[in-house]
Amino acid sequence: xxxxxxxxxxxxxxxxxxxxxxxxxxxxxxxxxxxxxxxxxxxxxxxxxxxxxxxxxxxxxxxxxxxxxxxxxxxxxxxxxxxxxxxxxxxxxxxxxxxxxxxxxxxxxxxxxxxxxxxxxxxxxxxxxxxxxxxxxxxxxxxxxxxxxxxxxxxxxxxxxxxxxxxxxxxxxxxxxxxxxxxxxxxxxxxxxxxxxxxxxxxxxxxxxxxxxxxxxxxxxxxxxxxxxxxxxxxxxxxxxxxxxxxxxxxxxxxxxxxxxxxxxxxxxxxxxxxxxxxx
Amino acid sequence: xxxxxxxxxxxxxxxxxxxxxxxxxxxxxxxxxxxxxxxxxxxxxxxxxxxxxxxxxxxxxxxxxxxxxxxxxxxxxxxxxxxxxxxxxxxxxxxxxxxxxxxxxxxxxxxxxxxxxxxxxxxxxxxxxxxxxxxxxxxxxxxxxxxxxxxxxxxxxxxxxxxxxxxxxxxxxxxxxxxxxxxxxxxxxxxxxxxxxxxxxxxxxxxxxxxxxxxxxxxxxxxxxxxxxxxxxxxxxxxxxxxxxxxxxxxxxxxxxxxxxxxxxxxxxxxxxxxxxxxxxxxxxx
Ligand SMILES: Nc1ncnc2c1ncn2[C@@H]1O[C@H](COP(=O)(O)OP(=O)(O)O)[C@@H](O)[C@H]1O
Ligand SMILES: [Mg+2]
Numbered sequence: 001x002x003x004x005x006x007x008x009x010x011x012x013x014x015x016x017x018x019x020x021x022x023x024x025x026x027x028x029x030x031x032x033x034x035x036x037x038x039x040x041x042x043x044x045x046x047x048x049x050x051x052x053x054x055x056x057x058x059x060x061x062x063x064x065x066x067x068x069x070x071x072x073x074x075x076x077x078x079x080x081x082x083x084x085x086x087x088x089x090x091x092x093x094x095x096x097x098x099x100x101x102x103x104x105x106x107x108x109x110x111x112x113x114x115x116x117x118x119x120x121x122x123x124x125x126x127x128x129x130x131x132x133x134x135x136x137x138x139x140x141x142x143x144x145x146x147x148x149x150x151x152x153x154x155x156x157x158x159x160x161x162x163x164x165x166x167x168x169x170x171x172x173x174x175x176x177x178x179x180x181x182x183x184x185x186x187x188x189x190x191x192x193x194x195x196x197x198x199x200x201x202x203x204x205x206x207x208x209x210x211x212x213x214x215x216x217x218x219x220x221x222x223x224x225x226x227x228x229x230x231x232x233x234x235x236x237x238x239x240x241x242x243x244x245x246x247x248x249x250x251x252x253x254x255x256x257x258x259x260x261x262x263x264x265x266x267x268x269x270x271x272x273x274x275x276x277x278x279x280x
Numbered sequence: 281x282x283x284x285x286x287x288x289x290x291x292x293x294x295x296x297x298x299x300x301x302x303x304x305x306x307x308x309x310x311x312x313x314x315x316x317x318x319x320x321x322x323x324x325x326x327x328x329x330x331x332x333x334x335x336x337x338x339x340x341x342x343x344x345x346x347x348x349x350x351x352x353x354x355x356x357x358x359x360x361x362x363x364x365x366x367x368x369x370x371x372x373x374x375x376x377x378x379x380x381x382x383x384x385x386x387x388x389x390x391x392x393x394x395x396x397x398x399x400x401x402x403x404x405x406x407x408x409x410x411x412x413x414x415x416x417x418x419x420x421x422x423x424x425x426x427x428x429x430x431x432x433x434x435x436x437x438x439x440x441x442x443x444x445x446x447x448x449x450x451x452x453x454x455x456x457x458x459x460x461x462x463x464x465x466x467x468x469x470x471x472x473x474x475x476x477x478x479x480x481x482x483x484x485x486x487x488x489x490x491x492x493x494x495x496x497x498x499x500x501x502x503x504x505x506x507x508x509x510x511x512x513x514x515x516x517x518x519x520x521x522x523x524x525x526x527x528x529x530x531x532x533x534x535x536x537x538x539x540x541x542x543x544x545x546x547x548x549x550x551x552x553x554x555x556x557x558x559x560x561x562x563x564x565x566x
């Protein structure tokens with residue numbers, strides 16, 4: 001009775017083979033990540049110093065210098081994104097969840113999905129046409145505008161998904177108390193999903209902090225640090241791109257260290273979102 | 281309106297004998313009356329021309345097999361039904377006015393704001409639904425805080441009396457700052473009752489408030505509903521017939537969206553006029 005039949009034995013073997021294959025595939029999937037990290041540490045670690053964060057780049061041929069300009073520029077660009085793209089995305093997501101399946105909501109949803117699939121270089125081009133050309137110059141404004149457009153659909157969709165998770169009954173409980181709809185949303189629903197929405201926002205920020213294409217001809221770059229929102233503004237990804245392809249050994253080292261810092265920041269943002277998800 | 285009788289008139293009469301007919305004059309005030317109330321989900325006619333009236337400060341039970349439109353009907357009474365997609369209502373619902381006129385108001389008259397209707401007609405749902413992320417105190421205070429302007433001191437007082445009315449005060453008075461969702465299911469439902477009572481509604485609608493609860497919690501809620509009699513008009517949906525028999529004085533039996541029979545609970549359960557009612561209460565269907 002308890003003996004294994006031939007069929008049972010065959011099933012066991014298949015099981016072992018399948019699990020083995022999955023392990024190999026899983027290993028293959030994380031190998032690039034492992035190599036990227038180790039290579040970045042190998043090449044970038046040596047360049048890490050306080051100077052990297054505090055100094056602006058030195059001219060070609062001179063030793064030293066840092067990426068303070070790119071770091072501050074990235075912070076400015078991300079702040080602009082957080083100030084414009086994130087709230088617009090959230091409003092969009094709230095509208096999507098409130099309007100449910102109405103015609104407006106369906107149109108908006110398709111628009112948001114299309115926007116997600118627009119290549120970011122095209123978004124950069126658009127920002128170039130509507131901001132850089134009329135303002136007659138590259139600026140942080142243009143870069144922030146382009147990054148905001150990248151952010152809006154991501155935040156909108158994640159906000160909508162989170163709000164969808166709130167049971168309808170909570171909504172109804174609020175309405176049944178004679179609380180106006182907007183207050184039910186603002187005071188009763190949103191506070192309960194704060195950390196979920198924040199998670200979506202952080203993921204979106206992690207995503208745009210590495211965007212290069214939309215910044216190439218909007219924020220452009222500079223090598224002297226932040227000079228106001230209407231001036232060209234450096235950013236880590238663009239600076240890495242420029243320095244990595246240069247012929248100067250010091251600059252190439254800066255690019256590696258910059259890449260390490262960028263990946264580290266994105267990595268931390270992702271970890272933070274995991275932490276938030278677990279908490280909520 | 282035949283039923284539009286002023287309170288003074290009510291008290292003086294009692295032997296009204298007009299034209300030799302033995303008219304039964306309404307002794308009690310009517311808290312709520314529906315007139316040919318119908319409701320739809322899209323093309324699905326779910327509630328069919330229901331006309332009934334509920335006496336003030338009484339407990340009125342609604343029974344019927346599941347899917348017969350009890351929830352939909354009761355959700356029309358605080359204008360919640362219309363919030364759903366494709367939902368539609370026709371007919372009238374009259375409630376006692378609060379103005380000087382003291383007359384009755386039709387909550388479906390055009391121009392009436394559903395929000396103001398819902399401030400006067402509270403609701404308790406089938407599944408306890410405290411606001412997530414809000415403390416016990418905030419849950420009870422939410423209606424007052426977000427729908428009205430109330431001073432903090434008044435708020436604390438109202439929260440305490442409401443929790444006492446809902447028989448929850450003793451269990452939570454030391455942990456008012458704890459989240460409402462940290463309570464047990466039965467406590468959460470009493471929290472929801474306290475939350476609904478805090479805005480001092482004229483009428484309290486309860487949609488199978490005990491169907492998700494254990495027998496002990498159920499008994500506590502039945503007890504508190506009986507205590508509420510005389511203070512607030514309660515309309516309670518239940519598919520538990522014993523419950524209806526225990527706590528209500530009037531009962532209506534619904535079947536497939538229609539009102540089959542309505543009358544004193546005693547009579548409905550002992551001498552139903554309709555054979556369908558009899559079949560249902562003797563457990564032959566539903
Ligand atoms: N949201 C909805 N959309 C469409 N049909 C619904 C919806 N809710 C209920 N119904 C239908 O309306 C009828 C009455 O439902 P309901 O009022 O919930 O009955 P009860 O509370 O008596 O069980 C049922 O046939 C049900 O299928
Ligand atoms: Mg129901």
